[in-house]
Amino acid sequence: MNHSTPRTLSQKIRDTHLVTDTPGGAALVAIDRVFLHERTGASALKSMAAAGRKVRDPSRVFCVMDHIVDTRPGRGDQTLMPGGQDFITETRAAALAAGITLIDVNDPDQGITHVISTELGIVLPGMNLVAPDSHTCTQGAVGAAAWGIGSSEAEHAMATGVLRLEPARTMRVTFSGTLAPGVTAKDMALALIARHGAGGGAGHIVEFAGEAVRALDMEARMTLCNMATEFAAVTAIIAPDETTFAWLAGRRYAPAHFDDPYWRELHSDEGAVFDREIAIDAGAIAPMVTWGTSPEHAIAIDGVVPQGPPGAHAYIGLEPGQTLLGTPVDAAFIGSCTNARLSDLRRAAALLKGRQIAPSIRKALVVPGSSAIKRAAEAEGLDQVFTAAGFEWRESGCSLCFYAGGEGFPPGSRTISSTNRNFEGRQGPGIRTHIASPETVAASAIAGMIADPREIAA
CATH class of the missing domain: 3.30.499.10 (Aconitase, domain 3)
Structure with a gap:
């Protein structure tokens, strides 16, 4: 070869x-x-x-x-x-x-x-x-x-x-610069999908690269790769580095050390040609929230709803020209394989500490991504922060990221959610979902309406 x-x-x-x-x-x-x-x-x-x-x-x-x-x-x-x-x-x-x-x-x-x-x-x-x-x-x-x-x-x-x-084309998405305070990997993913469409990665293996990606911790990298399927990518990958090796070393099925030269060769060679290149300035990204029925229906939190498919406007109940900020929400959800890791819970809890969710919030759930994360969060007292604020503290699972016919949100709820999909009925029949970062979910639960986490954290 x-x-x-x-x-x-x-x-x-x-x-x-x-x-x-x-x-x-x-x-x-x-x-x-x-x-x-x-x-x-x-x-x-x-x-x-x-x-x-x-x-x-x-x-x-x-x-x-x-x-x-x-x-x-x-x-x-x-x-x-x-x-x-x-x-x-x-x-x-x-x-x-x-x-x-x-x-x-x-x-x-x-x-x-x-x-x-x-x-x-x-x-x-x-x-x-x-x-x-x-x-x-x-x-x-x-x-x-x-x-x-x-x-x-x-x-x-x-x-x-x-x-x-099957053969797949290759795409490199390079995020240059530095994320602004209050902006997360979830916002990076939604910005990409909003700009290039929910089908923008179709048929491609997407490699995320650039200064802003290298600066992410491992859990944030997982959030970014998780959302690649909402971009229609075949799969996504990030080259391992010292951050990766340090995070994995000694885990049950991992080696104690990553000192074999093989591990150091796992990167794209200089001069490697990708079928498509996308460049995004990470410093220009703001907290993002979806407004419609696809992850591509996402805008900066202080933006206005654009003209989109009539069905999306009808389902979500928002018209072109409306602002997202201040839109009332009835439920809040922090969980899923996208944003239910310990760092996600820590950031949301930091905003909620000493605060209460709005009386208008009819259901608020925190569902940790694993039982180990749940135990670690409890050891730090995060569960007490969430429950004191008015959230329910749950066991680990895919609960209400997708509706499987069991538990649901109150009928007709408008939900702010850290999940990955806002399709019609994704979180239950008639439930209208806005996807965002855990920080935005927490801020919105406090306000009882879609709110900018940067204002609460200030």
């Missing part, structure tokens, strides 16, 4: 995992890790068993209960979602029968797939990881190739250890 030509990071990972090229340009590549969850895990494992196929290497396959589980204190297999218990019990039985690593409902390691994979060091720089979930791209923040796939593809990866990947 000729490596004299400068290569991108994603090309390097493809080359090290390549089994063979196939007619038409697709590649058959080795898969290092497969991660399942209970919404799709049982169907994949049961289908394999019915066909008489076994998991080729159970040590490489992990399964967690995160999507269907309730997040109410004292939870078990019972769920508010009709039939939810069946998802849990069937996945448990199938995972145990297959001999894979199961992280059960009340396991100390339980959490959202894309949170605990990095937290436990299951995904590492240079790996190929697949999971039947569109936000698997989150894990590219550690310098891995992380692919969201379907259940049938997960079966193939588990049975054979390889997977056929």
